[in-house]
Amino acid sequence: MPKILIVDDEKIFRKGLRAMITSLDPEWEVVGDASDGYEALDRAEVLHPDVILTDIRMPRMDGIALQRVVKERFPQTECVVVSGYEDFTYALQSMRYGAKDYLMKPVERSELGRILGKLKEETAKRGKAAAPKFDQEENELIRRHVSESVIAGLMRGMVQQHHVDLLRKIGVDFDQPYYCCFLIKLDKGSIGSERYFKADPSLFQLYIRQFVQEIVNKRMMKGYSLVLSDSEVAAIVNLSSKDSRGLIELAESIRRQITSLSNLTVTIGVGRVAEGVDSISNSYRDAEISLLYRLIVGGDKVLQYDTIRRDHDLCLEVDPESWGAMERAVLEGRVEEAASRAEAEIARLCRQAKSPELVYQKICKLLIHFYESAEKLNLTKAWLGERDIRSLIFDICSITSSEEFIMECRTLLTALSRCIADSRLETMHDPVELALQYLESNFHKQITLNEVAGQVHLNPAYFSSLFKQRTGTTFVERLTAIRMEEAKRRLMDSDDKIAAIAEETGFPNLRHFYRVFKREARLSPKDYRSEFRKEPEHPSGGQA
Structure with a gap:
């Protein structure tokens, strides 16, 4: 029936x-x-x-x-x-x-x-036809779960190129060299608290996820959207070039159409375009940082990383010299100096600001800035524990006593400085960190795994296994990535001959350099220089 x-x-x-x-x-x-x-x-x-x-x-x-x-x-x-x-x-x-x-x-x-x-x-x-159809639906569900798990891992820097190959086998084909991450957050104020809490919050995200996927598909773009939490949808777009203009227009179109069709508003954080699978997590982190600025500029907007950082640069609104000294003390792990400078600078801000709103805005930007630094150093959890940066900022901005406000900010920045100092002490005794530092300093030489294992006083076989376990890449893959990064930089920023760049970045010969470069960058060194050169080449800067 x-x-x-x-x-x-x-x-x-x-x-x-x-x-x-x-x-x-x-x-x-x-x-x-x-x-x-x-x-x-x-x-x-x-x-x-x-x-x-x-x-x-x-x-x-x-x-x-x-x-x-x-x-x-x-x-x-x-x-x-x-x-x-x-x-x-x-x-x-x-x-x-x-x-x-x-x-x-x-x-x-x-x-x-x-x-x-x-x-x-x-x-x-x-x-x-129920039995075979059920199998088909079950397979589709498994396929979607695998896809979402792998893509979420890519965004968080937890998976590698071979996982992208797995995606290709199940129908999600990312075959272009560039990636950009979006983070879409529902503005709860556009719903009303009664409507939001009466409903299952995940339904809003499912609606947004499907809407985003439909728009990406209609534009014949390669991309995938997924629900990350009860309040956020993420999307990754695979691109053939670094041009970000189409991405901003895409994000604006998503924002406008969701509003026109559903009376909901969303705020979208857009990361920078990243090259290669290993850089996807950087674009995702950019999108996260961009979305944090919603606390400052409000919702129902597209917040693109480069634009939002330029328009709200901390240095434009505070004394660069004194705040720069505070920042250096924090990020260099000088704990006592960081504590005294933080207390002095926050106290000066409270005295000089024309309104409480200006104090809160500047502190929001300061904390976002240090949060980004902690993320890059992989110290966010050590610094904040289980606290979320957004709830932390809301808590800070609910303080109305200047003395309490100053002390809370001082405590936070001192804690970060101590985390950085402790991390550096650990690094001094960590064989993998020491090995990474050695690679960064000596990549231009013909170094071997045995040599680096000797530098950190470990058996080569054990060192190789530990390195892969800790970094997710083999010794050779990491060394090649470091050499490639330097080669790309010099191709873009200098007129040096390609043969000289190959030799000085540690490649044994020009032929090997060309083969590895084309495999990793999908362009020859000459084509890469032509496409991404920051300024026209001088006629005198010959190439091999």
Whole structure:
């Protein structure tokens, strides 16, 4: 017996449809009804209807948004939309999103009977093919979970190139050399706290995720979006060039269209374009940092890393010399000096600022700046423990006593300085960190694994295993990456001959350099210089 769920915000209309369906075809089981999209999703989770018959115009979540989430969460459930004449354009929009059919209000018995008959036939056919279809759906679900897990790992710097090869095998093909990460956060204020907390927050993110994916697909771009948490959706876009103008336009389009179609607003952090799989986590971190500036500039915006850092550079608003001295003391691990300078500078800020809002803004920027530094040093957890940077900033900005404010900021910056100092002490005794430092200083020489293992007083086989375990790359891969980074820098910033660059970055011969460079950068050294050169080459700067 096929099952149907009725969704409409008018109780009398739900009762009328229930009675009409029962009298038209007793084989249909009306398993329940709901007054809006959120209630319908809760019912569908339990009742598993074959068909959802839904109105277009409803409070909280309308029929179009409901249909988007149903398509994502319950792909075997068909939707039929009901609309008044004035909503006919919305009904057509629903058809584009996969609605099986539509009914005009007032609903005519003959038309409802026709649709029920057609749907009952299709439901029966699906039932006969249920076993193989279940396998197909199960495979699709596994595929999606694997894809999301790998891509989340890429964003957090936890997976490598061979995982991208796995993605390719399951249909997510990132074959371009550049990547950019987006982080999309729902502005809860655009929903209202009552509406937000009555609903399952994950539903908002599913809606946004699917919307983002549809826009990326429509633009024929390679990309993937996924729900990261109850408040954030992430997306990664694979690009053929470093040009970021199209990305900003894409982000603005996502922001505008979500607002126009759903009355929700979002803020989007956009990272810098990164080259290569190993740099994806840098773009994701940029997007995270960009999104933090929402605390300062407000929501419903696209915040691009380079632009937001330029427009809100800390040095533009404070004394560069005194704040620079404080920053150096913190980041160089001089704990006592960091404590005294932090206390003095925050006290001076509180005395001189024209309003409390200016104090909070500057401190937000300062803490975001140090958070970014801690991220790069992999010390965020050591510094903040289980605290989240956003909740930390909100806590700081809720303090109204200047003495308490100064001491809290002093404590935070002193703690970071101590973490940095402790980390450097550990590094002095850590064989892998010592080996990495040795590689950075000696990559231009013909060094071997045995040589570096000897430098850190370890057996070569044990050192090789420990290095791979700790860094996620082999000794040779890391050495090649360091040499490639320096070679790229010199190709862009100097007129040195390619042969000289190859020799001075540690490659044994020019032929080997060309082969490795083309494999890693997907361009020859000459083409790389031509494409990414910061300024035109001088005629005198010959190349080999």
